[in-house]
Every structure is written in C-alpha cells, then in structure tokens.
Amino acid sequence: MEQHVKESPEKEKTITDHVGQKPISRSRFLTTAGIILAGSAGLATAGEAFRQWPRRHRPVQPHQSGGQASVKNSSQDMMPVTQSLLKPVRVSADPANVPLPIHRSVPVTQKVRLEAKEIIGEITDGVLFHYMTFNGQVPAPMIRVREGDTVDLTLTDNTHSQQSHSVDFHSCFGTGGGAAYTTVSPGQSKHIRFKVMNPGAFIYHCAVHDLDYHISSGMFGLILVEPKEGLAPVDHEFYFGQNEIYVDDPQDKNTPAVFNFDNMIAEKPKYVVLNGEFNAITAGKYGALKVREGETVRIFFVNGGPNLISSFHPIGNIWNKFWLQGSLTNPPFTMMQTVQVNPGSCAILEMQLPVPEVIRLADHSITRTARQGLLAEIEVSGSPVPDIFEPVKS
Ligand SMILES: [Cu+2]
Structure with missing residues (x-):
C-alpha cells in the first residue's frame, strides 16, 4: 500500500x-x-x-x-x-487533501516516499521566498497509518536541491527519530523502516544541523497513527500546519526575501502562517473551506514552529473536542476555546457547526492573525438559527 x-x-x-x-x-x-x-x-x-x-x-x-x-x-x-x-508555484497545501480513514483490522507495511524539494514560492503578493519542502508543499503531505503498522520510508533529495535534508519522525523510536539514517545529499535516497507503536498525531520534520532554518522554510508535516479501533466518523477532515518565517523585506518583487538568522534567534518572525502562505486558505486567496450547518469538522493540526507556541482558536466557535499533543491514548478535552500547541507537536480538534457563519482559524497571540498572515476561513452554509444567534436591528 x-x-x-x-x-x-x-x-x-x-x-x-x-x-x-x-x-x-x-x-x-x-x-x-x-x-x-x-x-x-x-x-x-x-x-x-x-x-x-x-x-x-x-x-x-x-x-x-x-x-x-x-x-x-x-x-x-x-x-x-x-x-x-514566472508565476511562483503554490506551496500552500490543500487542507482538504487528507488521506482516507483506515478500515482494516490487521497491521500492514506502508510505503511512504518523501522528496526534499526546494522551490520558489510567494509568501504574499510581491514577496518571493526560497521554500524548502517535502514534496513541494507546506505543510508536508499528511501520512495516515494504523497503530502497529510498519512505515517503509524512502527519503530522496531532489537533484536540484542546494542543501542536504533528513527527516525526524516523532512517531519513530530510533536515533533522531530516523534522522540519523536519512540524511541525503542532492540526488541521494535513504531508506528506513519503523513500527508505529502509539496512536496519535505526530510531527515529522527535517533535522539537519540547521533544522530551525529548514523547518521555518517549510520542512514539517504530520503523521496520523490511528488507534486499532479507528476514529469516529465525521463529515469533514482538514489538515493545517503553522510555522513562522524569518525574512527581511525583499529588495523588489522579483528577488526572493532574504532569511534573517538574527531575527530567528530573537524569535521575531516577519510572518506567521497557516499552510505556508499569508492568509492562504481564505476567500481572498485560494478559497475558504466549505461545510454545512449541522456537520462535524475534524482538524489535524501541526505546529512546525520552529519556535513559537500556537494559541489556536476558531473565531465564532470553540473546539468541542481537543486531543492535547495529538495523543489518542488520552481522552479529549471538551469545549475548549483557545488551545496551546507547542512547536514540534500536533493537536487533533473537532468542531460542531450549529449556525451558518464564517469561522476564522486564528492564533490568539492575535497580532499573528491581525498582521502576520495566520488566518484560514471555513464557510458554514445553512439557514439562520435565531434561537442560537440573531443579528438584531436597532
Ligand atoms: Cu532540510
């Protein structure tokens, strides 16, 4: 498979x-x-x-x-x-591109191929950036396996890369989460196998010497290890990744913005984004996500960081279920408004949709949402429910 x-x-x-x-x-x-x-x-x-x-x-x-x-x-x-x-390529991952739920009762070996790929994208209008990615998208592809499965992973560094790369899976027991055995130079491939022992959502990320620079540039993703009994069915599953980008203003719109290491050390990013680009998943950019009143939404969320804690909040709603650290061995918290997600960690979150509205996913360190690009929109269609919400004309 x-x-x-x-x-x-x-x-x-x-x-x-x-x-x-x-x-x-x-x-x-x-x-x-x-x-x-x-x-x-x-x-x-x-x-x-x-x-x-x-x-x-x-x-x-x-x-x-x-x-x-x-x-x-x-x-x-x-x-x-x-x-x-050229028009720069889209790096922002489609949040709806989530692997299908697993319906089987036996463990298997799953082949996963990742390619380290450096590309020129655009953080926001007129700001080109030299992204580093797995498979050309931020966050990297979501991987979905079942507790007890074996992941048969091949990491290749694209021949056009400038840098070496590797991958550290937090779901992997082994030196560096596998990074010690997956460092690849341009054109090279490495291959590891590991068993996923615990259910939950775990980050994977590049882990070369300059890993903070590589993660800030886009090299992180999420692997979901489903519990043996599976997850409860929901109407929609979406995938989001947060990271901060430390760049100076570009010289001009044709010159990629220069990465600023001093600002990274000071933890003062220019941008903090969901899915790689400024306000990417909104009506004004690649489009809002569309759902319907009465449905249930599940979000798999990874905070690449490299440094900032996320205070993740759905404006106009709350998380009716929240699995802290993405761990599925603990019961979820319920009815949480703003949840903490550490850099280098994940969360699984669910929302119910009692009214039609536009839900805005935000980091409630709110300047990041007001000014730095961390925003995604979910449009809930349906009929007004005045009993729950009613705009009143004065
Ligand atoms: Cu890398």
Missing part, C-alpha cells in the same frame, strides 16, 4: 514568445530565459537557478563548510532574478 504523496506528472504548457510572437513550449521558453524546467507546476527549482548562476557569484553551500555563518551567507546571496518571468 502506498500513500498518495507523489506528485502529478510534469505537464508541458504552451506560452507565447514575446519576441517572435509565436507559441513555444514552456520548457523551451525557460531554457531560452536561462532556466530549465523542473517540477510539476512548471517552475524551475531553486537549485536549477543556482546552477545557472556564474560560479563566481555562487554562495558557499552551508553543508560544505558547516556553521551558521556560512548558512547566513548562503541565504543572503541566494537566487538570481531569472524566475521573475
């Missing part, structure tokens, strides 16, 4: 050559523009652009020399502007 963590096949698109006004293939256009096509969305990866760069302008690669100073240099000098000809 293999989880759907693979990407769609590459598609050739035709665009217009503005010089000759005749259609050329997108890959041909990019090659002409000094970029080689890579990736399903037709965007050149950061590593490709890096290779196109004249050697004398290349930054020192951190994993060649080690140490934080070299990382800083690498980030400050990172990326030429040739990708300005």
Whole structure:
C-alpha cells in the first residue's frame, strides 16, 4: 500500500514568445530565459537557478563548510532574478487533501516516499521566498497509518536541491527519530523502516544541523497513527500546519526575501502562517473551506514552529473536542476555546457547526492573525438559527 504523496506528472504548457510572437513550449521558453524546467507546476527549482548562476557569484553551500555563518551567507546571496518571468508555484497545501480513514483490522507495511524539494514560492503578493519542502508543499503531505503498522520510508533529495535534508519522525523510536539514517545529499535516497507503536498525531520534520532554518522554510508535516479501533466518523477532515518565517523585506518583487538568522534567534518572525502562505486558505486567496450547518469538522493540526507556541482558536466557535499533543491514548478535552500547541507537536480538534457563519482559524497571540498572515476561513452554509444567534436591528 502506498500513500498518495507523489506528485502529478510534469505537464508541458504552451506560452507565447514575446519576441517572435509565436507559441513555444514552456520548457523551451525557460531554457531560452536561462532556466530549465523542473517540477510539476512548471517552475524551475531553486537549485536549477543556482546552477545557472556564474560560479563566481555562487554562495558557499552551508553543508560544505558547516556553521551558521556560512548558512547566513548562503541565504543572503541566494537566487538570481531569472524566475521573475514566472508565476511562483503554490506551496500552500490543500487542507482538504487528507488521506482516507483506515478500515482494516490487521497491521500492514506502508510505503511512504518523501522528496526534499526546494522551490520558489510567494509568501504574499510581491514577496518571493526560497521554500524548502517535502514534496513541494507546506505543510508536508499528511501520512495516515494504523497503530502497529510498519512505515517503509524512502527519503530522496531532489537533484536540484542546494542543501542536504533528513527527516525526524516523532512517531519513530530510533536515533533522531530516523534522522540519523536519512540524511541525503542532492540526488541521494535513504531508506528506513519503523513500527508505529502509539496512536496519535505526530510531527515529522527535517533535522539537519540547521533544522530551525529548514523547518521555518517549510520542512514539517504530520503523521496520523490511528488507534486499532479507528476514529469516529465525521463529515469533514482538514489538515493545517503553522510555522513562522524569518525574512527581511525583499529588495523588489522579483528577488526572493532574504532569511534573517538574527531575527530567528530573537524569535521575531516577519510572518506567521497557516499552510505556508499569508492568509492562504481564505476567500481572498485560494478559497475558504466549505461545510454545512449541522456537520462535524475534524482538524489535524501541526505546529512546525520552529519556535513559537500556537494559541489556536476558531473565531465564532470553540473546539468541542481537543486531543492535547495529538495523543489518542488520552481522552479529549471538551469545549475548549483557545488551545496551546507547542512547536514540534500536533493537536487533533473537532468542531460542531450549529449556525451558518464564517469561522476564522486564528492564533490568539492575535497580532499573528491581525498582521502576520495566520488566518484560514471555513464557510458554514445553512439557514439562520435565531434561537442560537440573531443579528438584531436597532
Ligand atoms: Cu532540510
């Protein structure tokens, strides 16, 4: 059995050559523009652009020399502007892309393939960023297994990557949660097997030397270990991940924002986001989630951090069930308003929907929601229930 963590096949698109006004293939256009096509969305990866760069302008690669100073240099000098000809790729994971519940009574071995992939995305309008991801999305793909299953994991570092990567599963007993055996250089693959012993939602994240930088740049996700008896059925399951991004304002809209290590040490991020981008899952960006009055919603939530505690709150509702730390060996708390989710941890949360409304998922360290990009919207359709809520005209 293999989880759907693979990407769609590459598609050739035709665009217009503005010089000759005749259609050329997108890959041909990019090659002409000094970029080689890579990736399903037709965007050149950061590593490709890096290779196109004249050697004398290349930054020192951190994993060649080690140490934080070299990382800083690498980030400050990172990326030429040739990708300005392209629309940056979406990195924000679709919250509705959740693996189906498990209905079986025996343990199996599940193959999971993850690919470390560095891509240029856009945090918000005009702010390009060199994301580091698993499989091109933030948070990384949700993995769903059953207590007692064996995860057969292969981690590959994309050939276009600039950096080495690894993965630490909090659901794995083993040195570094597997990270000690999964450090991969660009083009390399490593393979581990581990048994998931305890039910719950657990984070996985990159765990190389500069793991704070890598996690802040997008390398974290959630693995759900269902209990043997399964989870109660609900109408909707969604998947969200929070992280903070420490960047300076970009020079201009064509130059990726530079990562600021001093601000990361001071824990002063520029952005704090849900699913990788500023207010990504809202009507104003990729669209709000749609549900109906009377339904039940379950959210699998991972806080990548790397440093900030989340105070997770559904504005206009409360969590009628909340599994602290994502642990399913304890009973849920009930009727919780704002819950704490530590960096490097998860939560499972449920909401009931007694009235039609727009629910806004927020971090109630509320400046993060008011100004820094942490917002998602769930639109509940249905008929007004004046007994529960009624706007009164004065
Ligand atoms: Cu990494």
